[in-house]
Amino acid sequence: MDKEKSIEFKQLIKNEIEFRERFRKARAELEALIDPVTKHVRECNRFWNRELPRAEEIVVVMDNGTTLKIKRPKDEVARCESYLPFGIDFSECEVINVE
Numbered sequence: 001m002d003k004e005k006s007i008e009f010k011q012l013i014k015n016e017i018e019f020r021e022r023f024r025k026a027r028a029e030l031e032a033l034i035d036p037v038t039k040h041v042r043e044c045n046r047f048w049n050r051e052l053p054r055a056e057e058i059v060v061v062m063d064n065g066t067t068l069k070i071k072r073p074k075d076e077v078a079r080c081e082s083y084l085p086f087g088i089d090f091s092e093c094e095v096i097n098v099e
Helices: 003-051
Strands: 057-061 067-071
Antiparallel strands (some): 057 067
């Protein structure tokens, strides 16, 4: 492999390592939202079923004057699908020169 290709390959490996680290952190943040969001959706459903059982949508005027159209909450599966850049299968290893 010539020097130019070697430099390009090293950069690809460094990018791979950085993307993996960033993805792991972002995934952990998203996973930390699962329980609070699920609890919120359940509370919204309980409130709506108790207080607005026949309404499918309502209009709400907030304190700041913003008008919002609110639809009946529903359980929706939240999912994120992505194709990761994990093209390089690597792990650190020790090299032993037996020459």
